Amino acid sequence: MTPPQKKRSKILIIDFGSQYTQLIARKIRESKVYCEIYAFNSDIEKIKNFEPDGIILSGGPSSVYDKGAPIISKDIFQLGVPFLGICYGMQIMAHLLGGKVMPAKNREYGHSKLEIINRSKILAGCGKSSLVWMSHGDLIVKIPDGFVINAQTETCDTASFENPGKKIYGVQFHPEVAHTQCGTKILNNFLFDVVKVKGDWELEDFISGKIREIKELAGGSKAICALSGGVDSTVTAVIAAKALSGRLKCIFIDNGLLREDEAKSVMKYYEENLNLNVKSVDASKLFLKELKGVADPERKRKIIGKLFIKVFEKEAKKIKDAHFLVQGTLYPDVIESVKVFGASSVIKSHHNVGGLPKKLNLKLIEPLRELFKDEVRIIGKSLRVPEEIIKRQPFPGPGLAIRIIGEVDKRRLEILRRADKIVTEEIKKAGLYEKIWQSFPVLIPVKTVGVMGDKRSYESLIAIRAVTSSDGMTADFVKLDYDILRICSSRIISEIKGINRVVYDVTSKPPSTIEWE
Numbered sequence: 337m338t339p340p341q342k343k344r345s346k347i348l349i350i351d352f353g354s355q356y357t358q359l360i361a362r363k364i365r366e367s368k369v370y371c372e373i374y375a376f377n378s379d380i381e382k383i384k385n386f387e388p389d390g391i392i393l394s395g396g397p398s399s400v401y402d403k404g405a406p407i408i409s410k411d412i413f414q415l416g417v418p419f420l421g422i423c424y425g426m427q428i429m430a431h432l433l434g435g436k437v438m439p440a441k442n443r444e445y446g447h448s449k450l451e452i453i454n455r456s457k458i459l460a461g462c463g464k465s466s467l468v469w470m471s472h473g474d475l476i477v478k479i480p481d482g483f484v485i486n487a488q489t490e491t492c493d494t495a496s497f498e499n500p501g502k503k504i505y506g507v508q509f510h511p512e513v514a515h516t517q518c519g520t521k522i523l524n525n526f527l528f529d530v531v532k533v534k535g536d537w538e539l540e541d542f543i544s545g546k547i548r549e550i551k552e553l554a555g556g557s558k559a560i561c562a563l564s565g566g567v568d569s570t571v572t573a574v575i576a577a578k579a580l581s582g583r584l585k586c587i588f589i590d591n592g593l594l595r596e597d598e599a600k601s602v603m604k605y606y607e608e609n610l611n612l613n614v615k616s617v618d619a620s621k622l623f624l625k626e627l628k629g630v631a632d633p634e635r636k637r638k639i640i641g642k643l644f645i646k647v648f649e650k651e652a653k654k655i656k657d658a659h660f661l662v663q664g665t666l667y668p669d670v671i672e673s674v675k676v677f678g679a680s681s682v683i684k685s686h687h688n689v690g691g692l693p694k695k696l697n698l699k700l701i702e703p704l705r706e707l708f709k710d711e712v713r714i715i716g717k718s719l720r721v722p723e724e725i726i727k728r729q730p731f732p733g734p735g736l737a738i739r740i741i742g743e744v745d746k747r748r749l750e751i752l753r754r755a756d757k758i759v760t761e762e763i764k765k766a767g768l769y770e771k772i773w774q775s776f777p778v779l780i781p782v783k784t785v786g787v788m789g790d791k792r793s794y795e796s797l798i799a800i801r802a803v804t805s806s807d808g809m810t811a812d813f814v815k816l817d818y819d820i821l822r823i824c825s826s827r828i829i830s831e832i833k834g835i836n837r838v839v840y841d842v843t844s845k846p847p848s849t850i851e852w853e
């Protein structure tokens with residue numbers, strides 16, 4: 337019999353649509369406290385069932401008086417647990433509890449100097465004045481009864497307030513962003529001095545708990561797992577294999593759109609380092625055949641996604657008595673997204689091994705469902721997943737096909753593979769590979785004129801893209817050193833036939849996306 341699980345401390349974050357909500361969650365987990373994010377319109381019963389020890393109300397882009405602004409029921413404050421409101425979350429508190437919020441004359445955005453005017457548990461250890469990060473257009477002009485103001489900035493009289501008797505705290509600035517000097521201290525004050533949680537979220541316990549859970553769930557059945565070579569599916573498979581050993585059957589599909597030698601090297605890691613039971617399926621001819629003549633990015637994505645499922649289904653059916661499908665779904669994929677500005681349009685139909693067939697009638701096992709990517713990397717390390725896999729930059733499911741503008745064929749794939757190898761080598765040499773989110777070349781089969789030796793050339797061009805990002809949702813282009821660009825450019829042109837020009841992409845996301853298609 338498994339011993340009863342002790343109750344773990346839990347914080348609930350209510351999301352009002354801030355771009356920083358996931359950052360709050362990651363910061364809290366870094367302090368070894370488990371937390372989850374619920375959308376602002378979640379049912380109060382769902383919130384109660386979560387049994388939070390404390391609740392954080394996130395920021396958000398709205399004004400509390402906007403038509404359709406995200407609002408929660410005032411009843412939430414009856415739950416009797418401590419609250420911390422951040423930015424819009426603080427304004428919601430003021431609005432619901434009898435205070436008043438008004439538009440400010442000027443929007444306050446960026447660094448501000450916070451002056452503490454009242455001693456408070458939440459600001460303990462911050463020093464009398466410190467820099468904080470502000471991003472708001474409204475101000476609290478009247479605080480609710482029972483509250484006191486703790487701190488102010490030059491333009492914001494209510495930069496922090498509290499009702500210590502009710503354990504309700506609010507800060508107008510963002511403690512979760514690195515620009516707020518004592519932000520981590522403030523969050524930890526809330527966690528450990530106000531809520532008084534234990535720092536009991538240990539990834540090691542998490543792994544052993546998951547292994548136990550999978551064992552119980554699967555009993556003697558077999559399970560199937562699609563491996564992509566990336567960190568999520570690999571860590572997922574390693575955890576599942578520990579629970580199921582020989583009963584986990586993995587499938588690796590080579591769609592012919594991978595980087596140079598990728599299929600071979602990944603299989604080597606799976607079999608030699610990780611001892612996984614993997615069947616490698618070479619479907620490259622099939623993918624290339626279906627992609628022939630297709631230039632439209634969305635059509636390419638759809639073809640690749642559908643074909644992947646078809647090939648996977650065919651292989652999965654060969655595995656008799658399998659009842660489970662193991663998937664590397666991560667927490668950001670399952671957080672209900674808050675759409676404050678109405679429905680968002682589909683920019684790209686993403687494909688990854690997460691969206692696998694429903695037809696197979698397999699029950700899902702998703703061991704990483706509660707984790708962020710950085711936590712998966714930590715777990716991967718403790719499970720001895722090779723660094724080459726853990727530290728890999730994200731690679732899209734449709735592979736190089738969405739980095740070749742227009743039609744995909746063998747020759748273009750070959751050109752892009754060689755360029756990719758050069759860019760990766762140079763970025764690694766410069767010590768940047770792990771510091772940036774993604775760096776890769778894109779093949780643009782538009783011809784331009786050049787001169788090589790004494791001869792006129794008329795060839796395609798390669799664009800180099802390198803971005804920093806924390807989650808792929810937004811990204812900045814990397815200000816790469818000219819020397820690195822110069823070396824990449826001269827190597828690409830001298831080593832690859834068919835390219836006579838290299839350009840660097842200097843757009844961020846938004847307005848561009850990371851991938852070109």
Ligand code: XMP
Nearest residue numbers: 686687688730731732733734808849850851
């Ligand atoms: P975009 O191009 O949408 O990319 O700015 C954001 C991040 O997602 C990756 N990406 C994908 N990943 N399947 C994936 O698994 C896909 O279809 C896909 N499309 C883009 C992209 O590499 C970047 O990290």
